[in-house]
Amino acid sequence: MSDRDLAAFRDTVRQWCRANIPTDWRNAQTGATxxxxxxxxxxxxxxxxxxxxxxxxxxxxxxxxMPIPEQIILYQELAAHDAPRLVLAFVALHHAAATLLAAGTDEQRQRHLSAILDGELWVQGFSEPGAGSDLAALRTAARRDGDDYVVTGQKVWASGAQYADWCLLLARTDPEAPKRKGISYFLMDMRSPGIAVRPIRQATGEAHFCEMFLDEVRIPAANLIGAENQGWQLAQRTLGAERGLTMLELAERLGNAGFRWLVQECRKPDACGRRPVDDGYIADRLARLEIELTGLRGLCRDLVERHDAGTVAPADASVVKLYYSELLQRMTDFGAEVCGLPGQTVLRKPMSGGWESGAWVLDFVGSWEWTVPGGSSEIQRTIIGERGLGLPREPAEA
Known part of the structure; x- marks a missing residue:
């Protein structure tokens, strides 16, 4: 595409944002039911x-x-205009769609992709109390019974399960196989009998995560996605969607509105009338963060472009996930430092927002969600070392 075409597209998106983004959505979504x-x-x-x-x-x-250059512009402008995030649809738009496109049958794709566009919501049923970063240790069991699988077990850290219509579920179908070999991947209707969902109240006051209890839940064999006992490989494609293309939007939000709010926080005078931004140490910290954010945004744009070209290396998505999550933690930690005691009294942040809301203490507490779930920082470093740098693999379990 020519520079003129991209400039025209950017102008179109800007006009749409001005006309369609609710100006008061943050206030309306703070404390919303x-x-x-x-x-x-x-x-x-x-x-x-x-x-x-x-x-x-x-x-x-x-x-x-949409061509990749236009996608980059779209996310830049949505971030610049402080658009709400598609929080509820995140799993459906990225995890479910990536899984269905990679391994779904034509019938599964036709059924669910069109339904997602009509508002069908999804949850990811991967992690368990004893299988978080070591996901392959999952114990939820699925046994074949005629035309169905019967599933029993427990899932945890299931984001948005209380709202979901369908679930991407991993369950063990061969208990005798090595732990990465006996796992199958299912599409589970959340309205099925035997499913109980319990929201988990977090330190921030939100209930973003849930536990799911599955008691003899029947899943039609037609809802198996991919081959039986081959779910582990497909799950990596699902997680790759989280660690890859979705990071473009998150990086733009962090580097645009998030950093802008941080600078505004540093310009607020303290009780003595001094502005933190006038302090050389604070100004230096801001400059360092801006450099890191520029690097993150460039890294994400490069990943998206190479993904489109088919030249992504095995550890590239892990590099982006690690960089974003730890930079998010450093930035929100700094925000909590400069906001002072008044920031400690902020008890709510807007729903429909991101991890950088400007409620710095709550943002910092919530930032740990990124360095632990979805593959901890330690797991990402192992992937980078082994798959990216070719270092020797860690010793296998005895």
Whole structure:
């Protein structure tokens, strides 16, 4: 695409943002009820869908097909205009879609991809109380019974399970196989009998995560995705969607609105009328963070472009996930430091926002969500060392 075409597209997105992003959404979503949160998220998704901005990363035949340079501009402008995030649809748009496109049958794709565009919500049923970073240690069991699988077990850290219609579920179908060999991947209807969901109240006051208890839940064999006992390999594709293309939007938000709020925080006078930004140490910290954020945004754009070209290396997504998560932690930690005692009294942050809301203490507490779940920083470093740098593998378990 020519520079003139990209400039015209940017102008179109800017005009759309000015006309469609609710100006008071942060106030309205702070302390919102679950019903108001869900209604707002559904409305925002349909606004984006109508404009053609909801699934730019999907193939054209399913409603996407936006060229990579335009995707970059889209996320830059949404971040610059402080647009709400598609929190509820995140798993559906990225994890579920990537899984279905990689290994789903034609029937599964036709059934679910169109339903996602109509508002179908998904949850990821991977982690368990004894299988977090070591996901392959999962114990939820699925046994074949006629035309169904019968599943029993427990899942945890299931984001948005209380709202979900469907679940991406990993369960062990061969208890005798090595732990990475006996896992299968299912599409589970969350309205099935035997499913109990319990939200987990977090330190920030939110209940973003849930536990799921599965008691003899019947899943039709037609809802198996991929081959039986081959779910581990497919799960890596799902996690790759989280660690790869989705990071472009998050990096733009952190480096745009998030950093802008941090600078504004540093410009607020303290009780003595002094502004932290006038302190040389604070100014130096801001400069360092801006450099790191510029690097992150460039790294994510490069990853997206190489993904489109088919030249992504095995550890590249882990590099981005590690860099983003630890930079998010450093930045929100600094925000909590400079906001002082008044920041300790902020007890709520807006729903439909990101991990950089400007409620710095809550943001910092929430930032640990990124360095532990979804593959801890230690796991990411192992992947980078072994798959990226070719270092010797860690010793196998005895």
């Amino acid at each position: 679950d019903a108001d949160f869900v209604a707002f998220q559904r409305d925002w998704f349909q606004r984006l869908r109508t404009a053609g901005y909801a699934v730019p990363h999907w193939p054209r035949e399913y409603g996407g097909g």
